[in-house]
C-alpha cells in the first residue's frame with residue numbers, strides 16, 4: 001500500500017501557472033477535474049480513481065472549517081479554505097500507478113487524524 005518514494009507527480013503546475021494563459025501552440029493535455037467536499041472529518045468522495053498519465057486538477061471546498069489536503073507520498077499539499085472563503089485547486093500529473101492516501105494536514109478537531117481518503121492511479 002505504502003510506497004517509499006515519490007511516485008505520483010511531480011508536475012505540480014502551481015497556481016500561478018494555472019492562471020497564466022498558455023502561449024504554446026500544441027494542444028494542452030486534457031485535465032481531469034475532480035471535485036471534493038471536505039467536512040469534519042471526511043472527504044466526499046473519499047475514493048478517487050484516475051488514469052496513469054493524466055493531469056488532474058483537484059478542486060476542493062469545505063463545508064465548515066479550513067482543512068488540509070495532503071498526499072504525503074507525492075509531496076503534494078494544499079489548504080482548503082473555510083466555507084464561503086473559496087476553494088483549493090491543485091494540479092498534478094499522475095506518473096505512477098498505485099494507491100495513495102490523502103489526508104487532512106490542518107488540525108480541524110477531534111477526528112482530524114482520521115480524516116483521509118485514497119487516490120488510486122490505474123494503469
Ligand SMILES: [Cu+2]
Nearest residue numbers: 104106108112
Ligand atoms: Cu484536519
